[in-house]
Amino acid sequence: MALAVSPLAPTSFPTLPAIKGVRIASHAAGIRYKERTDVFLAELAPSTTVGGVLTQSLTAGAPVEICRTHLKKGRARVLVVNSGNSNTFTGRKGAAVVEATVNAAAQAFSCAPDEVFISSTGVIGEPPPMDKLVDAVPAAQAKLSDDAWADAAAAIMTTDTFPKVATRTAKIDGVTVTLNGICKGSGMIAPDMATMLAYIFTDAVLSAPVVQALLSAAANKSFNCVTVDGDTSTSDTTLMFATGQAAHRLIAAPTDPRLRDFAEKLDDLAIDLAKQLARDGEGATKFVEIRLKGAADNKAARRIAMSIANSPLVKTAIAGEDANWGRIVMAVGKAGERASRDKLSIAVGGVVIAKNGEPVEGYDETPVVTHMKGREILIDVDVGIGIGVATVWTCDLTHGYIDINGSYRT
Amino acid sequence: MALAVSPLAPTSFPTLPAIKGVRIASHAAGIRYKERTDVFLAELAPSTTVGGVLTQSLTAGAPVEICRTHLKKGRARVLVVNSGNSNTFTGRKGAAVVEATVNAAAQAFSCAPDEVFISSTGVIGEPPPMDKLVDAVPAAQAKLSDDAWADAAAAIMTTDTFPKVATRTAKIDGVTVTLNGICKGSGMIAPDMATMLAYIFTDAVLSAPVVQALLSAAANKSFNCVTVDGDTSTSDTTLMFATGQAAHRLIAAPTDPRLRDFAEKLDDLAIDLAKQLARDGEGATKFVEIRLKGAADNKAARRIAMSIANSPLVKTAIAGEDANWGRIVMAVGKAGERASRDKLSIAVGGVVIAKNGEPVEGYDETPVVTHMKGREILIDVDVGIGIGVATVWTCDLTHGYIDINGSYRT
Numbered sequence: 059m060a061l062a063v064s065p066l067a068p069t070s071f072p073t074l075p076a077i078k079g080v081r082i083a084s085h086a087a088g089i090r091y092k093e094r095t096d097v098f099l100a101e102l103a104p105s106t107t108v109g110g111v112l113t114q115s116l117t118a119g120a121p122v123e124i125c126r127t128h129l130k131k132g133r134a135r136v137l138v139v140n141s142g143n144s145n146t147f148t149g150r151k152g153a154a155v156v157e158a159t160v161n162a163a164a165q166a167f168s169c170a171p172d173e174v175f176i177s178s179t180g181v182i183g184e185p186p187p188m189d190k191l192v193d194a195v196p197a198a199q200a201k202l203s204d205d206a207w208a209d210a211a212a213a214i215m216t217t218d219t220f221p222k223v224a225t226r227t228a229k230i231d232g233v234t235v236t237l238n239g240i241c242k243g244s245g246m247i248a249p250d251m252a253t254m255l256a257y258i259f260t261d262a263v264l265s266a267p268v269v270q271a272l273l274s275a276a277a278n279k280s281f282n283c284v285t286v287d288g289d290t291s292t293s294d295t296t297l298m299f300a301t302g303q304a305a306h307r308l309i310a311a312p313t314d315p316r317l318r319d320f321a322e323k324l325d326d327l328a329i330d331l332a333k334q335l336a337r338d339g340e341g342a343t344k345f346v347e348i349r350l351k352g353a354a355d356n357k358a359a360r361r362i363a364m365s366i367a368n369s370p371l372v373k374t375a376i377a378g379e380d381a382n383w384g385r386i387v388m389a390v391g392k393a394g395e396r397a398s399r400d401k402l403s404i405a406v407g408g409v410v411i412a413k414n415g416e417p418v419e420g421y422d423e424t425p426v427v428t429h430m431k432g433r434e435i436l437i438d439v440d441v442g443i444g445i446g447v448a449t450v451w452t453c454d455l456t457h458g459y460i461d462i463n464g465s466y467r468t
Numbered sequence: 469m470a471l472a473v474s475p476l477a478p479t480s481f482p483t484l485p486a487i488k489g490v491r492i493a494s495h496a497a498g499i500r501y502k503e504r505t506d507v508f509l510a511e512l513a514p515s516t517t518v519g520g521v522l523t524q525s526l527t528a529g530a531p532v533e534i535c536r537t538h539l540k541k542g543r544a545r546v547l548v549v550n551s552g553n554s555n556t557f558t559g560r561k562g563a564a565v566v567e568a569t570v571n572a573a574a575q576a577f578s579c580a581p582d583e584v585f586i587s588s589t590g591v592i593g594e595p596p597p598m599d600k601l602v603d604a605v606p607a608a609q610a611k612l613s614d615d616a617w618a619d620a621a622a623a624i625m626t627t628d629t630f631p632k633v634a635t636r637t638a639k640i641d642g643v644t645v646t647l648n649g650i651c652k653g654s655g656m657i658a659p660d661m662a663t664m665l666a667y668i669f670t671d672a673v674l675s676a677p678v679v680q681a682l683l684s685a686a687a688n689k690s691f692n693c694v695t696v697d698g699d700t701s702t703s704d705t706t707l708m709f710a711t712g713q714a715a716h717r718l719i720a721a722p723t724d725p726r727l728r729d730f731a732e733k734l735d736d737l738a739i740d741l742a743k744q745l746a747r748d749g750e751g752a753t754k755f756v757e758i759r760l761k762g763a764a765d766n767k768a769a770r771r772i773a774m775s776i777a778n779s780p781l782v783k784t785a786i787a788g789e790d791a792n793w794g795r796i797v798m799a800v801g802k803a804g805e806r807a808s809r810d811k812l813s814i815a816v817g818g819v820v821i822a823k824n825g826e827p828v829e830g831y832d833e834t835p836v837v838t839h840m841k842g843r844e845i846l847i848d849v850d851v852g853i854g855i856g857v858a859t860v861w862t863c864d865l866t867h868g869y870i871d872i873n874g875s876y877r878t
Contacts, residue, residue, distance in 0.1 A: 460784050
């Protein structure tokens, strides 16, 4: 099925610069798709440290398991990502494919097997073609370059309608470092301490524990705050690689104050990528930001915001351009977190339409109607209990979602 | 919006017999709908005991709150139910409407106010018209009869496409007693220790604690095992009234062995009604039964089964007649309960298509394809951990759901 580009796609994409210590390539291995690339390979300098945030799914795939194991060492030389087949629920065959790919990469790049990271995304339950994946490693190796980032982001797409990229610079000790990020994801998006596939590269000089701490914090504010359909993937993987090629001195402690600007820019980049996921939600016609305050704590706020963001009734109302705040009340009520029914306030597009547990009589409906007809929907909810806050992003639920997912395998 | 009757509707409905001690009526109060009834009134004999299971929503409506309070006494004389307006998130105005309706009923039937039970279903956040509701009490009282059950079930419908009724008989001490049940619900169906609106009437002679214990047990096996969209209503209410008019001696202890047949028939009736909810799920074209086994315990089994039943990806695949068991794996993995990825087995329509964590090679696809084209879908999942079991019911997710919910208020 050829999908039209999401109407919510960014109107322009940044050109990602080269990052010292990273060489990348994409390749058409013919795993499932025809006439497009489906393998992304990254070669990382020997000084590279790595951190990762992986799916909490109990049916995670073999590639996720190998990442979890290799993250213990915290060093990376090669990343191999394929689209078209998630290598999940594939038993020993799937594990054998991962092992063969790891060994092929370790041999091709003369590194230890536990410095190789693997991700796979696509259909669940079909053993991937081992030879195509193994052969793809030297084939992609021959094409390595410094700056083919847009091609890389395109190679990892499945039902995505646009490649997702972002870049930032930050200062560490007065030295400018660069962060590049790419990700994919459109359906089965409800990351649980992780996302679909996202890779962040930087030339900063950071110990592995620092990379891990920064990435975990950023994922918590970005990928973990986005949902398309409430379905958590078996393959969610976020990895951050720091090649250590910048001119500043090593930062070895997550609490080092020199990290402030970098952490801020990393959060910003991760949020940029996360929003792109929601903007490419399957069948999406509206991008929705939900700002929740007044919860018992931030975690409670996120759970309530996610309950709203995942409610099919809220999402179909938004698709129908209906500011049906009664369904928001319902979603607050079912979230299982403390909320004061009689202090609850809701604003849509900045207009308060319910306050202190009652509809606001005679509020001006015109700007709300106009807002609902737009492509960017803003919902503010105050549950009136405490100081917990959260912002999450999602999209509407449309006929397009059903079209895409009623025929994904045919 | 006029809705076509669900293709999953039962082909015939039982005629419900009169129950000693229950007189019922329906009435067109014009609360929201035109040219149809929207009030259901039941008068109960002075000997009537009552038990209830109510929504766990933290934004429950005023009618739910009054039921919770009145259930403490355990006696009932009048039930007043309206459709068209849920009287939820209506603040002091809504509470005043409930109070006025309770007082009107207490006066009309010469009973204590805490023997009156109220339910409301429909739009959230609009104060209901007090005069129409209060006036409906004597108007409906004038129409009371013994056997207008189908009319009663029709009066409480919202987006339902058919009235939902069921009847059973049971023996207590050799005496035949009757159970009648009616319910409504089509969207916002994910009961949490409760259901949408369901009312069960019997002439059995039971203490209020017995009624409560039996109803709680039955709800757990029926209404709490059905989901349409994972959205828990603010108004879910199940009440059971026992008029005490049958000729057997009072049963005062939930553990009395004379209850065995009655409890069995009650469970069966509640399951019958619960399945009718799924069969009338908004936009449903397929009825889905999910049988889960091998979980750590029954509660874990239900959570995993519900995770499958609520997954939009599973539900759209079923709508597309695709036995996409990979999405079932995903839904098991995200449920947050223990499951053995490498022992997981899945059967569709009785055909095992995945076993011990791998697809079954060369299984006969033909009967599976045929099964998926049918209206009744059966999914068996074994998660390979323990002896916990659960059966839940749901429906597919189709364009119809989005049509209905994108325009509910227009």
